[in-house]
Amino acid sequence: MDTQSQTAIKGKIRTPVRMTGAEAVVKSLQNEGVNLIFGYPGGAIMPVYDALYSVQKELHHVLVRHEQGAVHAAQGYARVSGKVGVAIVTSGPGATNAVTGIADALIDSTPLVVISGQVGSALLGTDAFQETDVVGVTQPITKWNFQVKKAEDIPYAIARAFYIARSGRPGPVLLDITKDAQFASFDYVYEPVNYIRAYKPIPDVEQEQIVAAAQLINLSKKPLALIGQGVILGGAEQELREFLEKSGIPAAWTLLGLSALPSDHPLNVGMLGMHGNYGPNIKTNEADLIIAIGMRFDDRVTGDLKTYAQKAKVIHLEIDAAEINKNVHADVPVLGDVKETLPLLTQKISPNSFPEWLEEFKACYRIEHDRIIKNQLAPLKPGLTMGEVVDRVSTAFGDDAIMVTDVGQHQMMASRYFRFKQSRSVVTSGGLGTMGFGLPAAMGAKLGAPDRQVCLFVGDGGLQMTIQELGTIFQTKIPVKIVLLNNNFLGMVRQWQELFFDSRYASTELINPDFQMISKGYHIEAEKVSEREDLDAAIQRMVNHDGAFLLEVVVEKEGNVFPMVPSGASVSDIRLE
Amino acid sequence: MKQEFTISIFSENHVGILTRITNVFTRRNLNIESLTTSMSALPDVHKFTIVVYSTRDEIEKVSKQIEKGIDVIKAFVLTEDEIIHQEVALYKVPTKTLLEGNEIEKLVREYGARILEVTKEYTVIEKTGHQNETQELFDKMDKYGVVQFTRSGRISVTKSKDELLDNYLRNLESKKNGLTAN
Numbered sequence: 001m002d003t004q005s006q007t008a009i010k011g012k013i014r015t016p017v018r019m020t021g022a023e024a025v026v027k028s029l030q031n032e033g034v035n036l037i038f039g040y041p042g043g044a045i046m047p048v049y050d051a052l053y054s055v056q057k058e059l060h061h062v063l064v065r066h067e068q069g070a071v072h073a074a075q076g077y078a079r080v081s082g083k084v085g086v087a088i089v090t091s092g093p094g095a096t097n098a099v100t101g102i103a104d105a106l107i108d109s110t111p112l113v114v115i116s117g118q119v120g121s122a123l124l125g126t127d128a129f130q131e132t133d134v135v136g137v138t139q140p141i142t143k144w145n146f147q148v149k150k151a152e153d154i155p156y157a158i159a160r161a162f163y164i165a166r167s168g169r170p171g172p173v174l175l176d177i178t179k180d181a182q183f184a185s186f187d188y189v190y191e192p193v194n195y196i197r198a199y200k201p202i203p204d205v206e207q208e209q210i211v212a213a214a215q216l217i218n219l220s221k222k223p224l225a226l227i228g229q230g231v232i233l234g235g236a237e238q239e240l241r242e243f244l245e246k247s248g249i250p251a252a253w254t255l256l257g258l259s260a261l262p263s264d265h266p267l268n269v270g271m272l273g274m275h276g277n278y279g280p281n282i283k284t285n286e287a288d289l290i291i292a293i294g295m296r297f298d299d300r301v302t303g304d305l306k307t308y309a310q311k312a313k314v315i316h317l318e319i320d321a322a323e324i325n326k327n328v329h330a331d332v333p334v335l336g337d338v339k340e341t342l343p344l345l346t347q348k349i350s351p352n353s354f355p356e357w358l359e360e361f362k363a364c365y366r367i368e369h370d371r372i373i374k375n376q377l378a379p380l381k382p383g384l385t386m387g388e389v390v391d392r393v394s395t396a397f398g399d400d401a402i403m404v405t406d407v408g409q410h411q412m413m414a415s416r417y418f419r420f421k422q423s424r425s426v427v428t429s430g431g432l433g434t435m436g437f438g439l440p441a442a443m444g445a446k447l448g449a450p451d452r453q454v455c456l457f458v459g460d461g462g463l464q465m466t467i468q469e470l471g472t473i474f475q476t477k478i479p480v481k482i483v484l485l486n487n488n489f490l491g492m493v494r495q496w497q498e499l500f501f502d503s504r505y506a507s508t509e510l511i512n513p514d515f516q517m518i519s520k521g522y523h524i525e526a527e528k529v530s531e532r533e534d535l536d537a538a539i540q541r542m543v544n545h546d547g548a549f550l551l552e553v554v555v556e557k558e559g560n561v562f563p564m565v566p567s568g569a570s571v572s573d574i575r576l577e
Numbered sequence: 578m579k580q581e582f583t584i585s586i587f588s589e590n591h592v593g594i595l596t597r598i599t600n601v602f603t604r605r606n607l608n609i610e611s612l613t614t615s616m617s618a619l620p621d622v623h624k625f626t627i628v629v630y631s632t633r634d635e636i637e638k639v640s641k642q643i644e645k646g647i648d649v650i651k652a653f654v655l656t657e658d659e660i661i662h663q664e665v666a667l668y669k670v671p672t673k674t675l676l677e678g679n680e681i682e683k684l685v686r687e688y689g690a691r692i693l694e695v696t697k698e699y700t701v702i703e704k705t706g707h708q709n710e711t712q713e714l715f716d717k718m719d720k721y722g723v724v725q726f727t728r729s730g731r732i733s734v735t736k737s738k739d740e741l742l743d744n745y746l747r748n749l750e751s752k753k754n755g756l757t758a759n
Contacts, residue, residue, distance in 0.1 A: 135593060140600050144647040145593075164647055195753050197746075198589050198650040322641040325634075 016187035021151030022047035024188050025115065025177065026055055028158035031190045034086050036077065036447060038062045038070040042090025043130060045117030047182035049088075062447065062476050065468035067094050069440035071101025072466070075110045076444030079427045080402055080452075082235070084111045084165050085444065091117045092130030095176070096137065100434055102172045103141040107431030108256060109233060111170035113161045120180040121149040134176045143171030151184035156193070163193040168201025169320040170233060203321055203335035205344065212332045213291075213315045214348035220289035222357050223249045224280070224312075226272060226301075229256035229430075230294015230319060236339035237261070237423045240293065243346045248353035250361055252280030254295050256430045259420035263399070269361040273301045274565045275412040278372075278574060279364030281565060285572040286360075287312045294318065294338045297327040298431065307570035317341050371576045372562050376417065383556030384532060386413035386485050393455060393483055394418045396539045401453040402427065404445050404480075406438030406462030409491035412561045414457040424449075436465030442480045443473055453481065453543070460486040460512050470522040473548050481542050482519075482550040487557050488512055495560045519550040530554035581610075582636045583655045583662065583733050586625040587617060587742050589648040597646045598625060601639055607631055611664070611730035619742070622650065628731045651745050655735060662733035666711035667693075668702040668718055669725035675700050680721055688714045699724070 011031035074085030270277030316330035376387025399419040429437040442456035519526035690704035
């Protein structure tokens with residue numbers, strides 16, 4: 001659980017105040033400390049928009065161009081700030097357009113409260129105009145959802161929604177509020193929720209498990225720590241460092257664990273997974289102990305489970321009991337918030353170091369550098385590679401920007417070659433792999449961390465899925481830097497077609513518009529680069545520009561992301577070409 | 578190895594919990610053999626009893642995913658030897674077959690069934706028991722013509738002396754009191 005949202009000032013209102021349900025929605029959001037929301041108006045949510053009109057100064061509303069954008073923006077905001085992201089949409093199509101973002105937030109554990117308007121309660125079930133069973137539709141993709149049909153239920157529903165969204169393993173919550181409930185007047189009181197009988201956000205820590213885990217660590221000769229987003233969500237970055245530095249254990253991060261540790265930390269051995277680094281993938285199958293910290297053994301991380309980490313005992317530190325043994329058997333499950341369990345473990349272990357074991361990772365890195373990284377970062381061929389663009393952009397930002405990505409080849413290249421100094425520097429769609437996520441998520445990230453530079457890497461395919469949000473960036477003046485890596489292909493799918501479908505490029509080549517013109521049409525400064533000698537200067541102009549900027553970089557048309565663990569293969573069968 | 582499990586789930590009595598629970602089975606492509614819901618002995622606590630064939634490993638994962646539902650209090654995975662369970666079956670037969678021979682009457686006696694209602698046209702017979710017993714009676718009676726047959730889902734109570742849910746709730750309540758005291 002993140003500390004920031006836990007300590008957010010929460011208002012209690014004990015003396016009843018007469019107001020409408022719509023005003024109660026707004027007041028309750030303010031009582032939860034919300035000052036920024038994303039949304040799109042429509043018939044069934046109009047009373048709430050009317051109430052928002054009166055508090056524009058204190059509760060800023062960002063008008064997006066599509067409801068999917070509202071939810072992704074709220075996700076970006078939540079991921080960088082640690083606060084709950086809020087999106088407001090109307091009934092029917094407004095709510096169904098929000099579905100992709102809600103599903104993305106569930107699988108990537110992002111705290112969201114989505115409020116949808118609903119037709120009047122008397123019309124429910126009658127196929128009324130813009131009526132959809134939104135609670136039914138979103139039931140499998142929310143941590144909790146609820147339909148509010150009476151104004152007096154609004155304060156408790158919202159208090160409950162925020163508590164559920166941010167506590168334990170965070171996730172999205174949807175509240176569906178009927179129009180009559182928004183119109184009705186009632187006596188408003190507000191009491192934040194911090195207890196729900198049937199809900200146990202953080203499991204009790206069992207001391208025996210800590211002892212058992214420490215014993216395994218103290219006996220291990222080849223331990224490997226796997227760092228997941230749980231470290232960031234728990235605000236346990238410092239606790240992680242103390243654990244690693246005392247134990248001397250090399251650590252690899254998952255896609256969502258990126259930035260939980262500085263990129264250049266001596267124990268950081270790189271990224272796990274399908275397009276992760278060579279060392280951590282190969283060494284997973286040689287390690288005698290895996291210490292999984294706030295991660296869920298996604299199939300993109302484990303590859304073939306039958307051959308995964310067979311020589312290792314597994315310690316799994318996890319807040320969600322349902323993740324224990326779900327994919328990989330835990331010899332020692334350590335339930336709890338890692339912020340609490342990591343220090344307990346650090347206390348019990350002996351100081352240690354593994355110079356020879358660490359040297360094996362370095363040897364793997366040299367192989368990977370020789371076969372892949374060198375060719376990405378300093379190519380001898382004329383075409384620009386995605387890797388070198390990411391590397392140059394990272395340097396230009398002093399390795400201290402927030403990296404937002406869309407989904408595909410550029411996402412993997414950005415994750416591999418961008419460098420991080422501080423936590424909460426990555427916003428990417430991991431579990432769901434949502435193309436179109438990047439642009440709106442970058443807007444939300446910039447608004448959630450206004451003092452930091454936000455740099456989006458996006459492909460020509462993904463950009464066009466939510467390109468209309470350029471309108472929001474212009475209207476709201478959100479100074480995000482957009483690096484469009486254009487290969488005029490749906491690159492990742494093309495790569496799979498090349499490797500596994502006999503180079504039959506079915507529906508992956510894109511005939512693209514003039515992206516600079518589109519950007520300039522939205523009054524966003526834009527530039528296009530295709531030559532290596534022009535790259536650094538163009539990046540510098542983007543960094544120095546006061547405001548949003550789109551830098552289109554034409555990259556090699558048929559570049560591939562390597563290394564690669566082919567789908568269903570063992571992590572140790574990672575391919576270098 | 579697949580075997581029969583009875584999952585007893587206790588929850589708050591809120592709208593929508595049933596779909597949240599059954600979705601966990603649907604996602605894993607598990608067929609629910611029977612499902613009943615009712616009040617429990619505790620005020621405000623609702624009980625679901627679900628019978629399913631699966632492996633121990635999978636059913637443990639299922640029960641933890643069910644418990645992730647915000648308003649689900651607790652799910653217990655139980656096997657045949659840990660519970661007392663019953664189902665009720667109703668059989669509707671034409672009264673004519675009852676009058677024309679004594680086979681149905683003999684079956685009713687033999688199986689400890691009882692007659693609920695007799696009209697000129699039809700007779701309704703009820704039997705409670707395990708599924709194999711109610712099924713056996715159906716198979717035998719159907720030779721003489723059963724026009725309607727229906728069987729309820731399983732209901733069960735545990736054999737344990739300790740009331741698992743009571744203890745669990747008592748723990749929760751004491752923690753809550755600790756929480757408000759702080």
